[in-house]
Amino acid sequence: LLAKINSNKIVLINNKQSSMLSIRARNVEQIFAVDALLDENIKLVTLGGRAGTGKTLLSVAAAITKLHNESYSRIVITRPTIPVGKDLGFLPGDIDEKMLPWMQPIYDAVDMIKELDRGGSKTAVSSRCNVEDLISIALLTYLRGRSIPHSFMIVDEAQNISPKEIKTLVTRCGEGTKIVFTGDVDQIDDPFLDRASNGFTYLVSKFKKYDIHAHVQMSRGERSKLAEIASEIL
Numbered sequence: 001l002l003a004k005i006n007s008n009k010i011v012l013i014n015n016k017q018s019s020m021l022s023i024r025a026r027n028v029e030q031i032f033a034v035d036a037l038l039d040e041n042i043k044l045v046t047l048g049g050r051a052g053t054g055k056t057l058l059s060v061a062a063a064i065t066k067l068h069n070e071s072y073s074r075i076v077i078t079r080p081t082i083p084v085g086k087d088l089g090f091l092p093g094d095i096d097e098k099m100l101p102w103m104q105p106i107y108d109a110v111d112m113i114k115e116l117d118r119g120g121s122k123t124a125v126s127s128r129c130n131v132e133d134l135i136s137i138a139l140l141t142y143l144r145g146r147s148i149p150h151s152f153m154i155v156d157e158a159q160n161i162s163p164k165e166i167k168t169l170v171t172r173c174g175e176g177t178k179i180v181f182t183g184d185v186d187q188i189d190d191p192f193l194d195r196a197s198n199g200f201t202y203l204v205s206k207f208k209k210y211d212i213h214a215h216v217q218m219s220r221g222e223r224s225k226l227a228e229i230a231s232e233i234l
Contacts, residue, residue, distance in 0.1 A: 059156075144168055153179040
């Protein structure tokens with residue numbers, strides 16, 4: 001049996017509900033993550049863990065599931081634009097085109113979900129609706145002053161966001177909005193942040209006593225055997 005603590009009470013988790021579309025939890029950590037992502041009483045979810053543990057994929061699957069159930073009107077996604085290695089410099093095009101390289105991991109997750117959904121025995125929910133048209137890209141630079149209601153928000157790679165930026169993001173959430181942060185403090189690329197000072201760690205520490213928040217720390221890699229070994233030894 002799996003259980004969680006909610007308002008100082010022990011609540012059992014239904015393992016049979018640990019799937020979204022054709023994405024099914026593969027381990028105990030992912031079962032807890034799915035439960036938090038689908039729980040309407042939890043408005044803030046933080047998923048921590050190394051590469052390949054399923055943080056982004058599960059978050060996107062939950063967003064599409066909730067969108068289909070009409071729990072939310074749109075999906076809002078943002079990621080910090082911190083390059084790994086040398087920066088390529090100026091990118092041509094409008095804002096959406098400039099953000100495409102940073103958003104590609106999200107669209108990769110959408111493509112994987114659609115492919116699994118089409119090949120599964122269930123009705124292809126993700127294929128019937130044009131998910132990409134319902135995804136709104138939010139740039140951290142332009143979020144101040146905005147209010148984002150009735151949305152499922154995903155903030156990917158949150159370990160590269162400062163505590164000040166974290167506050168800006170969370171305080172943008174309007175009525176009926178759920179926000180999910182994913183992060184890996186071992187993959188900090190911002191030279192001005194570290195394991196202790198990054199916004200993801202700050203957010204988890206500040207909200208840990210509130211029932212509106214759920215945090216799941218994920219350690220078991222599910223991407224591939226190669227990726228899991230690489231995360232451990234490199």
